Each structure stands twice: as structure tokens, then as C-alpha cells.
Amino acid sequence: MWVEVILKEYVPKLGHKDEIVRVRRGYAMNYLIPKGYAQLATPSAKKDLEERLKQQKHKEEKIKQQAEELAKKIESLVLQVESIVGEDGKLFGSVTPIQLAKLLKEKGIEVDRRKITLPEEVRQTGSYYAIIHLHREVKATLRFEVVAKEK
Numbered sequence: 001m002w003v004e005v006i007l008k009e010y011v012p013k014l015g016h017k018d019e020i021v022r023v024r025r026g027y028a029m030n031y032l033i034p035k036g037y038a039q040l041a042t043p044s045a046k047k048d049l050e051e052r053l054k055q056q057k058h059k060e061e062k063i064k065q066q067a068e069e070l071a072k073k074i075e076s077l078v079l080q081v082e083s084i085v086g087e088d089g090k091l092f093g094s095v096t097p098i099q100l101a102k103l104l105k106e107k108g109i110e111v112d113r114r115k116i117t118l119p120e121e122v123r124q125t126g127s128y129y130a131i132i133h134l135h136r137e138v139k140a141t142l143r144f145e146v147v148a149k150e151k
Contacts, residue, residue, distance in 0.1 A: 001025045004041035006049055009036050012114065014137035018049060018056075064135050071140035074132060079103045079144040084113065085125055095122035095146055100130055104142075122146060 002022045007015050011032070015021045020041050023032065032038035039045060080101060084092045095115035104111050116134045122128050125146045132140045 003028050005038035007038050067135035067138040069096050074140040074142050081146045082149040085148040091124045120146045
């Protein structure tokens with residue numbers, strides 16, 4: 001059985017804040033609602049959401065513009081991720097969104113690690129990219145190179 005919920009924050013592969021999505025009842029009741037990621041989309045909750053969205057429209061445009069500026073800043077960067085490498089160029093472990101978020105923070109850009117998506121597992125030296133979800137309509141592509149850590 002399906003239910004509609006209103007998302008309270010971005011949930012990867014499901015939706016963004018203030019979106020109404022249909023999910024399985026168990027997923028909503030056992031995970032989304034108890035964790036505070038969503039609320040049931042009752043008629044009164046939908047009405048409240050509609051009113052809140054009208055008021056937020058102006059603020060949203062400003063936030064979107066800031067996200068676009070941040071995306072340009074991120075896309076102009078090429079980060080270097082240093083990692084311990086074996087003889088054949090393979091990494092011990094893999095590059096994670098946590099590492100990328102930490103490197104961005106060092107450059108003065110604050111991004112939540114949960115908004116960083118790596119399209120493939122990074123386990124070798126070379127050039128890669130990650131997608132950063134800054135806003136529901138704005139995504140930035142972060143380029144990074146994995147290099148051997150000097151001993």
C-alpha cells in the first residue's frame with residue numbers, strides 16, 4: 001500500500017524538501033517519519049505546505065541564485081585527493097564523499113557530504129568527477145584527481 005508524504009529535507013533518490021512523494025507505507029512509517037525526514041501528506045498538511053510555498057517563492061529565487069554562484073565556483077575547481085596507493089596504482093580503500101567535503105571545506109566551500117554523489121567507485125589513481133546537489137534545480141560537477149600520497 002502506498003501513502004503520500006511531504007519531505008522535510010532532501011532524501012537521496014527520493015526527493016527534495018517540501019516535495020510530496022508516494023512511498024510504501026512501511027518505508028514512511030518505519031523510516032521517513034520517525035527519522036524526521038517526512039510527514040504524512042494529510043489534507044491540512046498539504047494546505048499548510050501550499051501556503052508556506054507561496055511565502056517562500058521569493059526567498060527560493062534568492063537561494064537558487066546563490067546555489068548557481070556556488071556551482072560556478074565548484075565547477076572551476078579541480079581538487080587533488082591524496083591517497084595511499086599500491087604498486088599497480090590501486091588505492092587502499094576508496095575515495096568517499098566525506099573526503100571530498102573536507103577538501104571543499106579547506107577551500108572555503110561548505111557542502112554537506114550527503115549531497116555529494118560519486119557515479120562510480122573510485123579505487124584507482126586518475127581523474128574523476130562527483131555530482132553535488134546544491135538545490136533541487138542546481139547541480140554542480142566537481143572534478144578531482146586521485147594522486148599517490150608521497151611517503
